[in-house]
Amino acid sequence: MTENEFKKWMAGEGLALSSISTRISDLRRVERHFGDLDTAYDKDGCATIFEKLSYTAADQTAGKPNPSGIEIEGSLYEGLSGYKSSLAAYVRFRNSETEGSDTGILTRAAVLAAIRECKELGTGTFLNKHKFRRPRTYWIAENETFYPCKAIANVALRAVEGADTQIRDATRSRELISRLGFRVVDSLDERLDPAEFERLKQRFLSKFSDFERLGFGASEGGYFDEERGYKDALLEKDRRRWKIVPCPNKN
Template sequence: MDDQGFRRWLERTGDAPNTVNTRFAMLRRIEKHYGDLDLAHSDDLCESILTELSYSTSDARRGEPNPSRIPIEGDVTSNLASYRTHLRKYLAYLDQRETADLIAEEVEADAGPAQRFRYEQDLEAALSRSLEQIEPGLTLVEQQRSLPSGLLDVLARDARGGLVAIELKAVTAKREVLGQIAAYMADLQDETGTLPRGLIVAPEFDTKLISGARLIAGLGLLRYRFAFTFEPVE
């Protein structure tokens, strides 16, 4: 686990010191029983761990045993839900770290097309002012919405009143973004009781992401283009 980078990221995103310590304690316990989380992320984006940490209220009613390798005393449902929340937070950090690395590589190489936004904050600001171009009736609820899994770029509401979670990428969106947006959608469902729609906005999409997106209900992909306009100065 990237201890130093994750700690700095948590502090920048506003986690209180006691919350940071709790996250590390939970994640280290996961690593004790499952091994290094960075390696698990490289293998399968930690999906196998998340699966083992899944335990529903229906499982509890049926008296199903704890499916994870982590010994738990007490309420299995709430304990495993807490482990999942902290693991998803770390996965959100890994996704954003990878995006930052990609942006740095593109800036250094200066290889992208001229019309591409270089930084996600530029895209976020432009998109928030132009939500109607994405979908008629789409309105802004909040930028940088704090959720258990991380910071959602844009939370919007559609013409029918439904929430739309929007994740923005300044470079080609890789398959790892699917885990990021799915976690945000799950967080919002836990918060509101209703599954929101999801939308990934990027200049290009990895083919694996496109294939995987078909399996996530309510998720859409939107490719953006940016065009310059010119006018004489009088």
């Protein structure tokens, strides 16, 4: 932990000396338990530590055990919330060194974690789970897949700052996500990158070299042999079984 610079940053943020001392004390204890905070920040934005410090009032009511392993006297919820708040301040400080203080504690690692969740659940389920609507604008383009920008930004931020945190403005979420190095497209129409489309087209044609000459409706050639022929045979079998008369070709 770069303690002296962090103290200067907190003083510049207007924190009282007592609050600065409390945060330094909290983070020293967190660091003794989890290791160097700067190493943790460089690894995943301290996301792993935040996860270990996450504990809700409902968890306390349910009698759930301490997830952090740090010995705490008194209220487990209040103690872990204090450590988490101090760690959030340190991450904001580290972010401010390169990204500007208004970025908050949103980190690339937290965004990638939210993207992984969205990929695993599927976009619709992910949006329903976190109570977001499907956006008409702003999608994150990552590994040839697209993810809802505002929902991803909010889920990532909540993971480290708590359930009450919210980025209400879609444009603001786009700005923050873009600052972290992600490509964000402005509309659904932009999701199909012309260059990417051309690459996929050439990949298809390299596999079915006679497709441009023969076309989709051909009854021969590489595409017909591999992709269409057996499907036509199955359809014809079902037509005969159910005595379905195919529609005449108007062309």
